[in-house]
Amino acid sequence: MNIFVVNAGSSSLKYQMIDMELEIVLASGIVERIGIEGTTLKHHANGEDKVIENASIADHNEAVEAVVETLLSSEYGVIESIEQIGAIGFRIAHGGERFSDASLIDDLTLQAIRENGELAPLHNPVSVVVIEACKRIMTDTPMVAVFDTAFHQTLPSKAFLYGLSYDAYTDLKIRRYGFHGTSHKYMVMQAAKMLGRDIGELKLITCHLGNGSSVSAVKNGVSIDTSMGFTPLEGFVMGTRCGDIDPAIVQYLMKKKDMDIEGVIDYLNTGCGVLGLSGKSSDFRDLWKHVELGDERSMIAIEVFCYRVKKYIGSYVAAMNGVDAIVFAGGIGENDFGVRGLITEELEFLGVDIDREQNNSRGVQKIISTPDSKVAVMVVLTDEELMIARDTLDICSRVGEVHRDAV
Ligand code: ADP
Numbered sequence: 001m002n003i004f005v006v007n008a009g010s011s012s013l014k015y016q017m018i019d020m021e022l023e024i025v026l027a028s029g030i031v032e033r034i035g036i037e038g039t040t041l042k043h044h045a046n047g048e049d050k051v052i053e054n055a056s057i058a059d060h061n062e063a064v065e066a067v068v069e070t071l072l073s074s075e076y077g078v079i080e081s082i083e084q085i086g087a088i089g090f091r092i093a094h095g096g097e098r099f100s101d102a103s104l105i106d107d108l109t110l111q112a113i114r115e116n117g118e119l120a121p122l123h124n125p126v127s128v129v130v131i132e133a134c135k136r137i138m139t140d141t142p143m144v145a146v147f148d149t150a151f152h153q154t155l156p157s158k159a160f161l162y163g164l165s166y167d168a169y170t171d172l173k174i175r176r177y178g179f180h181g182t183s184h185k186y187m188v189m190q191a192a193k194m195l196g197r198d199i200g201e202l203k204l205i206t207c208h209l210g211n212g213s214s215v216s217a218v219k220n221g222v223s224i225d226t227s228m229g230f231t232p233l234e235g236f237v238m239g240t241r242c243g244d245i246d247p248a249i250v251q252y253l254m255k256k257k258d259m260d261i262e263g264v265i266d267y268l269n270t271g272c273g274v275l276g277l278s279g280k281s282s283d284f285r286d287l288w289k290h291v292e293l294g295d296e297r298s299m300i301a302i303e304v305f306c307y308r309v310k311k312y313i314g315s316y317v318a319a320m321n322g323v324d325a326i327v328f329a330g331g332i333g334e335n336d337f338g339v340r341g342l343i344t345e346e347l348e349f350l351g352v353d354i355d356r357e358q359n360n361s362r363g364v365q366k367i368i369s370t371p372d373s374k375v376a377v378m379v380v381l382t383d384e385e386l387m388i389a390r391d392t393l394d395i396c397s398r399v400g401e402v403h404r405d406a407v
Pocket of ligand 1: 209210211239282283286330331332335336362
């Protein structure tokens with residue numbers, strides 16, 4: 001059966017068509033710069049790339065229409081009719097406290113996604129538009145919402161509450177939600193498989209390190225803490241985000257830099273992190289190139305990043321009273337062996353022993369600790385789209401809803 005996976009960003013729409021029998025990607029693509037000049041549709045299928053520059057796509061509604069048309073086209077298509085789509089899985093940024101699992105999209109779910117738009121204003125409203133566009137074109141196809149926050153709904157109150165007054169939580173829903181849940185869940189499942197152990201008996205620290213990064217403590221398959229909070233701005237230093245800071249800095253910046261609150265929030269999201277520290281780039285490949293040329297601030301930025309990740313790892317070992325494996329994923333986690341080396345050095349007290357030769361590779365899923373290491377360290381090639389497709393299939397099977405012609 002084919003599952004169509006849709007991931008809508010504020011100005012983009014990513015998609016994959018996955019044949020779930022063998023878990024093979026039949027087609028994938030992205031529409032970028034939606035609503036901005038120079039909209040592009042990049043589609044990959046049957047070993048070929050199709051790129052439409054300056055596509056006439058005005059909004060997310062038209063983006064859905066263009067993607068479906070491409071999937072059905074005789075030249076680059078992978079399906080002959082929309083009935084060959086068994087179900088659609090949507091990545092939804094925020095499920096609030098309502099969703100601790102993926103959910104079949106009915107009117108109530110759609111309403112809840114809309115209401116959670118308050119918590120994720122750049123993402124949830126756009127997802128609603130995309131779901132409605134899909135409903136118009138594929139009326140009878142079951143649709144599932146897979147929430148980025150759902151995996152972390154298991155956090156106990158001692159981990160999700162801020163030290164604010166309690167009514168900030170009860171009245172305003174201000175709490176730590178956590179994000180990247182789909183990736184952390186995939187890492188946990190894959191790590192258990194690679195270790196040949198039961199998820200239920202493992203203490204794992206999963207590090208999703210990309211432009212946006214987060215670390216989670218997962219005990220017996222359950223997320224008990226995670227570094228991102230009310231928004232993805234919390235946590236360690238990221239590509240362009242500041243991560244944890246003293247909240248009093250906000251007012252100080254407003255005064256000293258004559259900024260309004262929107263300006264400060266934008267600065268904390270887009271002008272800080274390793275980009276702000278280095279003054280060079282948010283991309284770790286660029287940072288290492290600058291380091292080779294002797295740029296000290298690029299090295300400092302990398303060191304701050306690695307030190308912060310290491311501190312989260314330490315705190316999660318304490319939170320779980322131990323750890324069996326540390327798992328790396330995301331663009332940096334999967335590829336940057338220099339960063340993995342810096343994060344895991346001087347963790348001998350924990351019993352971490354990295355095999356330098358094994359660590360010295362990019363984009364390979366494997367264990368990079370020595371056989372004697374008390375804590376396994378591993379690289380997992382995360383696959384959020386596949387995880388969304390699996391969750392979609394799982395929900396549809398549970399409620400007995402799969403497109404009848406697609407089975
Ligand atoms: P996003 O959060 O946008 O999905 P990614 O997971 O793609 O981000 O991660 C982007 C980061 O991964 C960048 O800092 C980039 O430098 C890093 N990265 C990607 N490929 C490599 C590589 N081959 N070597 C080192 N770093 C890499």
